[in-house]
Amino acid sequence: MVRLYEVYATTSYGCTAEQFAAVFFRGDDVRVVLFYGESDEIAGFSYTAFEPMHHEGRTLTLINAGVFFRPGYHGGTDTGLFGLKQALRFKLCHPLSTLVYVTRCSSPAVYRLLASTMSRIYPSPRCPTPPDIEALARAASTLRNYVSVGQNPWIVRTIAIPRYASRLRTIEEDPLARYFSYLAPRYAAGECLLVWLPLDAANIAGGLLRLLRRRFAV
Numbered sequence: 001m002v003r004l005y006e007v008y009a010t011t012s013y014g015c016t017a018e019q020f021a022a023v024f025f026r027g028d029d030v031r032v033v034l035f036y037g038e039s040d041e042i043a044g045f046s047y048t049a050f051e052p053m054h055h056e057g058r059t060l061t062l063i064n065a066g067v068f069f070r071p072g073y074h075g076g077t078d079t080g081l082f083g084l085k086q087a088l089r090f091k092l093c094h095p096l097s098t099l100v101y102v103t104r105c106s107s108p109a110v111y112r113l114l115a116s117t118m119s120r121i122y123p124s125p126r127c128p129t130p131p132d133i134e135a136l137a138r139a140a141s142t143l144r145n146y147v148s149v150g151q152n153p154w155i156v157r158t159i160a161i162p163r164y165a166s167r168l169r170t171i172e173e174d175p176l177a178r179y180f181s182y183l184a185p186r187y188a189a190g191e192c193l194l195v196w197l198p199l200d201a202a203n204i205a206g207g208l209l210r211l212l213r214r215r216f217a218v
Helices: 002-011 017-024 076-093 108-117 131-143 165-171 175-183 201-217
Strands: 028-036 042-055 058-069 098-105 152-157 191-198
Touching (some): 028 076, 076 098, 076 108, 076 201, 108 201, 131 152, 131 191, 152 175
Antiparallel strands (some): 028 042
C-alpha cells in the first residue's frame, strides 16, 4: 500500500496514506493490477472494487475504480481494458444486476478518455442527463460522502487534485476536454466532476471494441 500511495502522490495530492487506503479501496472484491517501468519500479496501477447502493426500492452495484501513473507513463488502453474486463466479469456472474461506474473525475484528460471510450456517460455534451440519473448520482454522491460545491450536484470536492494541471493545457481545445473545463473550471483547485457511467452489456461491449481498435491501430 505504501508504494501505491507513493505513485498516487507523484501526480496527485489531497489525502493522507490512511485516507487513500480507505477511500480508493472501499468496497468488496478489490482487484489491483500493477504496471512496471524499465527499472522494475511500479510505474502505475489500476484498481476496481464493488459496493451496493440502495435507493427508493432499487438496488444497484457501484464499481469503484481508478488509475494512477508516475509522470512519463501512460496506461490508457491497458487500464481501460482491465476495468471493463472486471465489469464484464461481474455482469457474467450477476447478469440481472445494474452496474454503474461512479467516480470523481479530476481532470479533462480523464473525462476525455472516458467519454471517448464509452457510448453513454453523464453528464455529456452529447445528450441531456435524465432526471432519474441525476437523482441516482446524487444518492451515490451521498453514499460516498462526497462534498458538493455550490448548487451544481455534479461538482464535488476531490482528494486527487492534479499536481501538474498546467500540462493539461495541451488538450484544452479538444471538445470533450473543453466541456469538462466548462463544468469544472476550478479542477486545479480541487473541484471535480461527478461522473455516472452505466455498465450494461452494450456499453461494456462498445467500450471494449473501441479500446481494442486503439490498441491494434498503434
